[in-house]
Structure formats: C-alpha cells, structure tokens
Amino acid sequence: MxxxxxxxxxxxxxxxxxxxxxxxxxxxxxxxxxxxxxxxxxxxxxxxxxxxxxxxxxxxxxxxxxxxxxxxxxxxxxxxxxxxxxxxxxxxxxxxxxxxxxxxxxxxxxxxxxxxxxxxxxxxxxxxxxxxxxxxxxxxxxxxxxxxxxxxxxxxxxxxxxxxxxxxxxxxxxxxxCGICTGLGATLNVAKPKKGSSVAIFGLGAVGLAAAEGARISGAARIIGVDLNSSRSEEAKKFGVTEFVNPKDHEKPVQEVIAEMTDGGVDRSVECTGSIQAMISAFECVHDISPSSRSLLSLVCHQRRQPSVGVRHHAGWGVAVLVGVPNKDDAFKTHPMNFLNERTLKGTFYGNYKHRTDLPSVVEKYLNKELExxxxxxxxxxxxxxxxxxxxxxxxxxxxxxxxxxxxxxxxxxxxxxxGVSAFYNFGRRKCSEKSCPKRS
Missing domain, CATH: 3.90.180.10 (Medium-chain alcohol dehydrogenases, catalytic domain)
Known part of the structure; x- marks a missing residue:
C-alpha cells in the first residue's frame, strides 16, 4: 500500500x-x-x-x-x-x-x-x-x-x-x-502475409509505418508504400518499405499501377488513411486475374447485362485490410465480382489485439528485438x-x-x-530538428 x-x-x-x-x-x-x-x-x-x-x-x-x-x-x-x-x-x-x-x-x-x-x-x-x-x-x-x-x-x-x-x-x-499496435496488428493478426509475399501499405503515417513494420517482421519480400507525400519514401525504408508509389505521379488509378508492378497484384494490402478512394484502391490492387478469365467474366457481365466498362476484376488469394476511419457519408463502391473471385476485404480495430491479454506479448517482441x-x-x-x-x-x-x-x-x-520493483531505464532522448524531421500530414 x-x-x-x-x-x-x-x-x-x-x-x-x-x-x-x-x-x-x-x-x-x-x-x-x-x-x-x-x-x-x-x-x-x-x-x-x-x-x-x-x-x-x-x-x-x-x-x-x-x-x-x-x-x-x-x-x-x-x-x-x-x-x-x-x-x-x-x-x-x-x-x-x-x-x-x-x-x-x-x-x-x-x-x-x-x-x-x-x-x-x-x-x-x-x-x-x-x-x-x-x-x-x-x-x-x-x-x-x-x-x-x-x-x-x-x-x-x-x-x-x-x-x-x-x-x-x-x-x-x-x-x-494505440496507433503502433493498430497498424502492427492489422498486418500481423489480420492480413497475415506469408514469408516472401508482397504487401501494399496505403498511407505512411505512424499507423501505416507500423503496418509496414508488421510486414517486415512477417518476412514479406516486397513492401510497397503508397502515399501522396513523396518526402516520406526515404523514411519508410527504415520500416521495411522496398518500393514507393505516389498516386499523383501516375495517370492510371494506383491499383492498376500496383497490378502492373506486381504481375497482377499484391498478396496483401493494408489501408491506413481513411480516404474512401484509398480504401477502394487497396481492395482492388490485390491480384488481377488472368486475361482469359477476364474475358470470360466480361462475357458473363454482358450476358447478365451488368456494366463491365471501366471495371477491373481481380481474383485469387488476396486480402485487403481497412484500418482508416472514413467520413460518415462515404460509400465503398466496387464490382461484386471482386468478391466472387475469392478476394477478401476485412476491417480491424486496434489491430485485433485484446489489450490485457495480448499487449504483454507485443512488449516481449520489443524486448526480444523482433519489434523496433x-x-x-x-x-x-x-x-x-x-x-x-x-x-x-x-x-x-x-x-x-x-x-x-x-x-x-x-x-x-x-x-x-x-x-521492490526494478527501476532501471534508459532515458536517452532522441532529438530531431525541424530540418532533419520529415514533413508528416
């Protein structure tokens, strides 16, 4: 007492x-x-x-x-x-x-x-x-x-x-x-990328960088960072990001850019911005189907009198995870075939961690130098x-x-x-000047 x-x-x-x-x-x-x-x-x-x-x-x-x-x-x-x-x-x-x-x-x-x-x-x-x-x-x-x-x-x-x-x-x-576990868990607990897989991270703020850290820990071979601020690209490399895409640098939708970069799409994507367009792009950037299957689906759409113009259909084992919080009036719009082709869309809260149960093990990851x-x-x-x-x-x-x-x-x-509690700490401070700190929005 x-x-x-x-x-x-x-x-x-x-x-x-x-x-x-x-x-x-x-x-x-x-x-x-x-x-x-x-x-x-x-x-x-x-x-x-x-x-x-x-x-x-x-x-x-x-x-x-x-x-x-x-x-x-x-x-x-x-x-x-x-x-x-x-x-x-x-x-x-x-x-x-x-x-x-x-x-x-x-x-x-x-x-x-x-x-x-x-x-x-x-x-x-x-x-x-x-x-x-x-x-x-x-x-x-x-x-x-x-x-x-x-x-x-x-x-x-x-x-x-x-x-x-x-x-x-x-x-x-x-x-x-809060934020670090939210991004980390979105990747480790929900997206669950396999070793050697590809992951796209939309938004490279603190939560997005934590999601990238989760992909790094998982052993992903390609981690593609997507952000409207190109100054974040260098810093993102510290968190395992191997490639960077700024949607403003391309005329095509970013999901098509990523599909071309990855021969059809990434294995996993994690959206951390709250932008409804980024959410749709994150979902549609996972695994494009083969050209022959695309032709078949176009035929099916035509027979069912479903519009296929301007609609990209993707298929396979891809998982997209939504983390960001959208505006209350936003509506998520994508073609139903994007789901029927065995692609998965998931949402997550606090990285699916049960805080009293799971946080101690996350701390141990840090102590074991698995998490930086x-x-x-x-x-x-x-x-x-x-x-x-x-x-x-x-x-x-x-x-x-x-x-x-x-x-x-x-x-x-x-x-x-x-x-009787250990009070040893390393209270070293990491300072950074405004010149050395990257701009963040």
Whole structure:
C-alpha cells in the first residue's frame, strides 16, 4: 500500500479549457480509485492525432474542460475495491479500449470489442458512478477515452490496463497503447502475409509505418508504400518499405499501377488513411486475374447485362485490410465480382489485439528485438512543453512525440525501491530538428 492510497492527490495536468486553444498546465485534484478502478502514475505519454482531432472538437459535441491523452506508460499507485490482478508498483500501459473478461466478445477469440469497455469517444466520466475523478477548485474536469494520460496521475478502469514486463522501458513501449499496435496488428493478426509475399501499405503515417513494420517482421519480400507525400519514401525504408508509389505521379488509378508492378497484384494490402478512394484502391490492387478469365467474366457481365466498362476484376488469394476511419457519408463502391473471385476485404480495430491479454506479448517482441520502436520516436519533450508536441503533429514534423513527466521520475525511483520493483531505464532522448524531421500530414 502506498502512502497516498485512499487520498486525493494534487498534481499537474495539461487541461484543455477550450477547443483548439493551447493546453494549460494546472494543478488538479485526482480522487482515489473506486471499485474496479486503478490510479496510475503516468511517467510517459505520447500525443496522438486522435487527441488533436477531439481537442479541435471535430469529432464530438465540444466538452470542456477536459484532459486528453490515451497513449502512455506508468505504474500503479493504488487500486480500488475488487481489483485483484493489479497491485501498486506494477508497470502498465493504459489503453482506450478495455477487456472486462466476462462478456461474449471477451470470451471469443475472434473479437476485441468488449461490450462494457469498448471505445466510447462520448464518455467523459467513469462508468461506475458517472462522475469524474479530476477536479480543480471543485469544478469537474472531464475524462477522455477512459484514460486521460495528459496528467501526472489518472484513474482508469482496471479492465483498460495491461500489466507488462517491468524490464521494458516505459519511454519506448508507451507508444504501443494505440496507433503502433493498430497498424502492427492489422498486418500481423489480420492480413497475415506469408514469408516472401508482397504487401501494399496505403498511407505512411505512424499507423501505416507500423503496418509496414508488421510486414517486415512477417518476412514479406516486397513492401510497397503508397502515399501522396513523396518526402516520406526515404523514411519508410527504415520500416521495411522496398518500393514507393505516389498516386499523383501516375495517370492510371494506383491499383492498376500496383497490378502492373506486381504481375497482377499484391498478396496483401493494408489501408491506413481513411480516404474512401484509398480504401477502394487497396481492395482492388490485390491480384488481377488472368486475361482469359477476364474475358470470360466480361462475357458473363454482358450476358447478365451488368456494366463491365471501366471495371477491373481481380481474383485469387488476396486480402485487403481497412484500418482508416472514413467520413460518415462515404460509400465503398466496387464490382461484386471482386468478391466472387475469392478476394477478401476485412476491417480491424486496434489491430485485433485484446489489450490485457495480448499487449504483454507485443512488449516481449520489443524486448526480444523482433519489434523496433525507437525509429517511431522523433521527439521528446518535458511535460511543461506538451503544446510543443502538438505543434510538431500539426506541422507534420513527427511520428511520435514522447512527453516526459520528469518531475515524477525521481519519486518513481524512490517508490520503486520501497515496493521492490526494478527501476532501471534508459532515458536517452532522441532529438530531431525541424530540418532533419520529415514533413508528416
């Protein structure tokens, strides 16, 4: 039991008071955890584009004041009633989607969409009582995605916390809480490319680069990166990308360009942009059928009075995986024969990882040097400089920025000695100037 267990903790938090306005470092009160909740000391957090999207109030009815943040690494400070799988001192990653372990989705090996704790962008309070655990001078401050990691301390449902190996450096593995696992799992768990296969990745932001990393780990022989920003091509090579295509450089649809490059299409594709046209291209770039079969299908279309002009038919064993989130009014349009020819279209959420069950093994991949995380981290800033991390994202100058709660690190070392937890870390920072950092959109 820690000295602060059961007490209100006063700490710093980066509070969003208004949409699109700079975050303000405030002293806030963090209440003790209630039943099935844990209070975490957040040592590192990484702003994500989702934080920016909701901070700008583009994805919700504006709700402020609010504490954003959902990619982080920390330690358990105290636990609420009924929490048995976590204890003070545990090294953990909070995650925006949970795993209650009791619902049909949690019991199924084929789903990670927990009935109780699945992502809810509108939820701004804790599930058990509909109240916040944050306040300032009596004014409630709202939660975000059930995590709110832009605070030195936060309260999270125990089902949204993954216990990990304490040997893992939290300043690296904290980025596994969202985008990196989303892209990595889309390839490893859903697309499942075979060794020596070909993979096309649409969109080379953080999620797309993670998808490429998954293809590299799988042993894909050809990894084709597709992006409208040609400056990303060199950086993408670090993640295994072997070829690059900018759709703006070609008169033909990019799916036809890829089909010509690969003698009919790629084995797998992963779409990470949210663009409806990119989704269609990702689906239609997988394995073109033979000319003789194409003629037969054209005849079938003619006999059935189906339009075949301008329609490409593809067939075979190809799998396309959709990761990006489209606009609500977008419609996915492709010819039905693209499905009948045994091509598969899949969607994925958080890379199909069950976070409490699967995240520890992803961390082990990093510790075993199978997964490389350092190359995703382009900047490190102190907690007081968190708005600088937002600026890097808004200007497209970063992949992942690590925000360090440096004021907590010394107290963490002292506390960890008291509870017998290893506190060895390599806190080396990787800095990068605006000139050396590639532009990212």
């Amino acid at each position: 820690t000295a602060t267990a059961g007490q209100v903790i006063k700490c710093r938090a980066a509070v969003a008071w208004e949409a699109g306005k700079p975050l303000v470092i405030e002293e806030v009160e963090v209440a003790p955890p209630q039943a099935n909740e844990v209070r975490l000391k957040i040592l590192f957090t990484a702003p994500c584009c989702t934080d920016v999207h909701f901070w700008e109030a583009k994805g919700q009815t504006p709700l402020f004041p609010r504490i954003f943040g959902h990619e982080a690494g920390g330690i358990v400070e105290s636990v609420g009633e009924g929490v048995t799988e976590l204890q003070p001192g545990d090294h953990v990653l909070p995650v925006f989607t949970g795993e209650c372990g009791k619902c049909l989705h949690c019991k199924s090996e084929e789903s990670n969409m927990c009935d109780l704790l699945r992502i809810n962008t509108d939820r701004s309070t804790m599930i058990i009582d509909g109240k916040t655990r944050f306040s300032k001078n009596g004014q409630p401050i709202y939660h975000f995605l059930g995590t709110s990691t832009f605070s030195e301390y936060t309260v999270v449902h125990a089902g949204c916390v993954a216990k990990i190996n304490p040997a893992a450096p939290l300043d690296k593995v904290c980025i596994l809480s 995380l350092e190359k995703f981290i382009t900047h490190s800033v102190s907690f007081s400089e968190i708005n600088k991390a937002f600026d890097y994202m808004l200007k497209g100058q970063s992949i992942r920025n690590i925000v360090e709660n440096t004021s907590l690190l010394n107290t963490f070392v002292v506390a960890s000695k008291d509870i």
